Amino acid sequence: MAVTERTVLQFSPTLTAKVHPLVIFNICDCYVRRPDQTERVIGTLLGSVLPDGTVDIRNSYAVPHSEFSEQVALDIDYHHNMLISQQKVNPKEVIVGWYSTGLGVTGSSVLIHDFYSGEVPNPIHLTVDTGFSNGEGTVKAYVSSNLSLSHGEQQQAGGRQAGDRQLPLAAQFQEIPLDLRMVEAERVGFDILKTTMTDKLPTDLEGMEASMERLLALIDDVYKYVDSVDEGRVAPDNNVGRFLWDAVESLPKLSPAVFDKLVNDSLQDNMLLLYLSSITRTQLTLAEKLNTAAQVL
């Protein structure tokens, strides 16, 4: 009877995760509202798996829990109820993992991770450091894989064939790359989301002004760069040069007359629209006056 023992450390394939800013907001809000006795907040992550394999984390909700020393108790009923309610609104969002606040992965996290592994095959564990222990707010995502020793047993005929038995020794939490691009937050405007209090929402024109200022700053930077390359202060970079060339080339090549005509036509169209809308408003005020002022004698 030959028994071969092989020690195999198994790694899962690397995933990437993408986190939407709403999730961070949710987690911070739940952390701020946590009951006084608990140190950290635990909750479920919802999202979907994109066709190219990245996990898209779109939403989250907190789950009440209690921890003492190494034991953790999670309110599973609450978790299921919230899941059902959330899925009524958005059936496409499914559980993709769980989150906890605080830096690093603790011992009790393994238990919770096991529970979530029951719900989803490969859950993502997100940690959001609300304590800013490293001097910065770190958001990290982990996937766990079981480290195990695998036994391969081969027996002669007459005995039963035993398959590979794997005894899990430990769980290794492996960090996976996290994409924190905040496209929606950019849309709303970081100024609104950054400060603790804004007085009013910016109007269209203020936003336009801000965009144009940024564009102007960019153009200034490009000028400075080109000047310094010209004077030999900075070594020229071919890639940057190619980008600049593409940008300049993307301006349509029209003769000044044609271009002027284009611009003037558009200007006139806009003026026409403004005129139309002003006329409509005058008409409305008139109609209003006529309607209510008319009296039946």
Next chain:
Amino acid sequence: MAANTMVRSFLQVAATEEVAPPLRVVQIEGLVILKIIKHCKEFAPALVTGQLLGLDVGSVLEVTNCFPFPIREEDEEIEADGANYQLEMMRCLREVNVDNNTVGWYQSAVCFKHRYQSTLLGSFQTVELIETFMNYQENIRRCVCIIYDPLKSNQGVLALKALKLSDSFMELYRSNNFTGEKLREKNLSWVDIFEEIPIKVSNSALISAFMTELEADTPVIQCDYDRLQLSTSPFLERNMEFLIECMDDLSMEQQKFQYYYRNVSRQQAQQQAWLQKRRTENMGRKAAGEELLPEEDPSNPIFKPLPEPSRLDSFLITNQISNYCNQINGVAGQSFSRLYLTKALHEN
């Protein structure tokens, strides 16, 4: 027992009603804005609604959280489900210490007109909105409706508005009386139906610390790309289309009024003629010494007062039109700046 004027008995305090200061500003948390945007964008162009939770403090209405409603089918059984869902969500959120107080609702700026066309771009002023307001107002003292326009936000503007029905309009609506005299009495015109309340955005210190950290380092952000786009014609075209449709509706309403007035004046002429006839008859009878006939005859159909058509619809349509006009103004203004920018760029 010395009567102390400084100390009021409990009964006295309970008896004096507190006068609520008028609502001056709505304070929304960044979290709520992101949630609303996410929900409306996912289901655009369908109409989505959700509930707002928060606190009512003095002249500020704080909105601290919200949750979306599932899309409701036109089925009677689902009504009870909807109520259950709401209760369930409120209960769950309460367990994590979220404010359990409803302060209003939000919806995306879409409405379905009776002609099975979905009119987008901000034509949300409908009778349903008013009715929802009245429903909420019965239970909550102050409620607000937040409207978000996902299509307009693609132009780079955060199209978020907080609306409230004005008090005078609410009283009028309760009495369901929209005749001309009533409106003149109250001096109410179509601008007075909805009041727009300024919005303030607040964020907790923790989240602002996070955002400051996670802010993208790039000098140009996504909404710059949206704003500096040159092609706005599809948006403007659709706006104009809806504007024209609304003008058609408005002219129909005007015709109804004209018809009514014509009928009323015709009826009055008939009344006068009949009265004259009665008078001559009476004179004849007096001369003959018979009983005089009464000068009024309520059973005669020409004396029946004609119902005046309600002005509510025309008001709402007028509101929608003015909304479209405002939008056109805004977008045209932006296009001006963009066109001048391109002109300057080309001159170089």
